Amino acid sequence: MKRRPLMLMLVSAPMWARAGAPLVFPMHEPGRESHWRYLLAVLKLAAERADTDHEFLESQEPMTQARVIRELSGRTGRLDLAWTMTSIEREQQMIPIRVPVDRGLIGCRIALVRREHVGRWAELRTPEQLKRFTAGQGADWPDTDILRDNGLPVQTASRYEVLFDMLRRGRVDYFPRAVFEIDDEAAGGLAQDLIIEPHVLIRYPAASYLFVRPDRPQLAADLERGMEAAVADGSLQRLFQRYFGDLITRHRLSQRATIPLRNPLLPPATPLQRPAYWLVF
Structure with missing residues (x-):
């Protein structure tokens, strides 16, 4: 049975209107439904905190990570925004919103x-x-x-x-x-x-960000403002805890033997000096 695309309406004052066209994000990957629901909640929270009004539409076909990057980095691509792990190359191709949506859990x-x-x-x-x-x-x-x-x-x-x-x-x-x-x-x-x-x-140190296509700088600025506001008032941290607090406890992350690795892909601009952004356990 063919899937119907998901439409997410975020209601507030109009700022991102693009002739009424919805902003398209990638179809979720199989086996990641819980994480996908969290990411949609983050997107809604950022839009609310930025005081925005727009429709967001899930793409109608699955895409590999490489395909998502191609669609998002090209001006003729079919995506407007996505969430993915950051890297030096990706930050050169797209506009990063440097507030980790997952608090480094990735x-x-x-x-x-x-x-x-x-x-x-x-x-x-x-x-x-x-x-x-x-x-x-x-x-x-x-x-x-x-x-x-x-x-x-x-x-x-x-x-x-x-x-x-x-x-x-x-x-x-x-x-x-x-x-x-x-x-x-x-x-x-x-x-x-x-x-x-x-x-x-x-x-290893890593972050998932919202990324925006390079010809949408105003969208990126609005999302960044919304994400910063969500961190400042604690709502992003509370949302994260609601979705992942039990999971972190259940898998005993603080009690496991930790094998640390370096991340050569981590961009120099990663805000590691902002403790409110990151998970500590």
């Missing part, structure tokens, strides 16, 4: 593994020990370059769903996932016979 990774291999992870403590295992990643994901820059073996696939089969068949040893992704995935059919590894947290 850099907190736990792994899907085969059940019989859980015991191998119990004593892992360092990046050097992690090099014994091969990660599965998407070919166009920034995380792939981050892992490789840290000397970690990686096998890639162009299609997300193939990575689960690669793990089941032993072509890779683990599939590192953002904390907010892994529950939906583990409960879905793609992760059959795979489990969430309970001991290790792989962590």
